[in-house]
Amino acid sequence: xxxxxxxPRYKVTKRGQDVALRCDPISGHVSLYWYRQALGQxxxxxxxxxxxxxxxxxxLPNDRFSAERPEGSISTLTIQRTEQRDSAxxxxxxxxxxxxxxxxxxxxxxxxxx
Amino acid sequence: AQSVTQLxxxxxxxxxxPVLLRCNYSSSYSPSLFWYVQxxxxxxxxLLKYTSAATLVKGINGFEAEFKKSETSFHLTKxxxxxxxxxxxxxxxxxxxxxxxxxxxxxxxLP
Numbered sequence: 001x002x003x004x005x006x007x008p009r010y011k012v013t014k015r016g017q018d019v020a021l022r023c024d025p026i027s028g029h030v031s032l033y034w035y036r037q038a039l040g041q042x043x044x045x046x047x048x049x050x051x052x053x054x055x056x057x058x059x060l061p062n063d064r065f066s067a068e069r070p071e072g073s074i075s076t077l078t079i080q081r082t083e084q085r086d087s088a089x090x091x092x093x094x095x096x097x098x099x100x101x102x103x104x105x106x107x108x109x110x111x112x113x114x
Numbered sequence: 115a116q117s118v119t120q121l122x123x124x125x126x127x128x129x130x131x132p133v134l135l136r137c138n139y140s141s142s143y144s145p146s147l148f149w150y151v152q153x154x155x156x157x158x159x160x161l162l163k164y165t166s167a168a169t170l171v172k173g174i175n176g177f178e179a180e181f182k183k184s185e186t187s188f189h190l191t192k193x194x195x196x197x198x199x200x201x202x203x204x205x206x207x208x209x210x211x212x213x214x215x216x217x218x219x220x221x222x223x224l225p
Binding site for chain 2: 033035041042043044045048055056058059091093098099100102103105106107108
């Protein structure tokens with residue numbers, strides 16, 4: 001597609017439920033990044049992929065968070081047993097090559113855990 | 115490893131006056147540096163990037179930034195602020211691994 005697409009745009013879930021957030025990057029982009037942005041804060045790095053390989057997951061807060069990109073294109077960020085503190089905007093970005101080319105961001109998924 | 119520090123969380127300038135948003139970085143590698151802008155309730159938009167070519171980089175909307183290796187800085191400037199520049203600005207550093215965002219500087223434009 002023309003840009004990075006994230007779905008759903010909004011997700012409201014009850015505490016304890018699992019959620020899956022989807023990111024469809026720009027076609028041909030090698031790198032895919034996940035960030036979390038709390039209100040009034042900068043994007044916080046979670047994890048990133050080159051092709052299908054997860055290069056760095058040091059930003060994932062705990063083992064309830066996981067991400068995959070099985071075919072090197074679409075990625076899913078999964079949060080298990082959600083907690084209220086997980087509420088945030090989750091942003092996905094892709095870039096043509098790792099590190100040196102600009103990030104293209106999707107519109108994000110606003111997650112609210114009640 | 116790399117890190118980035120935006121020295122001011124808020125900056126207020128009058129319309130028509132110069133803008134200076136400060137950013138210092140740390141990187142083990144020769145970094146790439148970026149500035150992104152985020153308008154209220156909007157996504158992140160690239161303003162400009164430095165990737166080891168010219169040290170003075172021009173971006174969109176009249177913004178520019180100068181890479182100063184000796185000072186490890188990449189400050190963002192604009193000669194004359196416009197009301198539409200009111201937004202959050204993020205300085206970003208990238209080495210050969212993850213890309214790190216600064217905490218952001220909120221730019222307020224006074225009429």
